[in-house]
Amino acid sequence: MNNLRNCAECGRLFVFVNRNICPACIEKEEEMYERVRKYLKENPGVPIQEVSEKTGVPEEKIIRFLREGRLEATSVAGGLTCESCGRPIKMGFLCDSCREQVAREMKEIAGSSKLAASKEKERRGRGMFIADRIRSEQERK
Template sequence: MDIRNCRKCGNIFNYVVGPIICPACREKQEEEFQKVKKYVLENPRVSIQQVSAECDVDAVQIKQWIREERLEIAEGSSLYINCELCGAPIRSGRFCDKCRVEMASGFRNVMNEKRTDVPRHPSNNEKGNPKMRFLQ
């Protein structure tokens, strides 16, 4: 059993998987999602702030749904989120096309930083320190 505090209401619950929110809040969130989804479909030209106000749902939550690609944004809609690197307006995911291309070509190594702790060329250490061999 993994007992946690719900991030939304603070109640303790038996955590299983996914976001740390209790079943009651999860259900409420699902209702909010359906409400937002319907509103966005019927009003494709509204901004996130308007959706947030009309549906009484946090704008941060709406942006998260867009990022997770749960909430689809129709062509011509004025809804958008921002690229996490350069802030350009995007319709889904985390990065704009430009940043994605730059990351793929290795220009921006944000995604790969954690993988560099395994040395790819162990022989470089020996070459860099030739004197070490004679210290014994």
């Protein structure tokens, strides 16, 4: 079966391979990447805004390249920052400590649902115990 998808960029239908955008948009993106890379090579340390203006590549695309690690975060002024606390990072979305925090919270959520499950079991166990008692009391009558 054809794995058809709508391109996240232009909306055109295409056969999905490994990206959610169509080959034409991938090509366009590669071309944008090259333009940004070249510009930064000649003008290191400029703000993303300026890179965007000079290359015509949207800022969010440039940030994506940075987050994906395709461009050095240090090559632009201000670099890349943690989405949570705003600390400078080299790539990705979060700094190390925020990433740890998220991992810890995920673990806690998993743990609390396990706890809830064991409480539920306990509750049901007690319920059965009460039912047994009622039954035995009825039998006594």
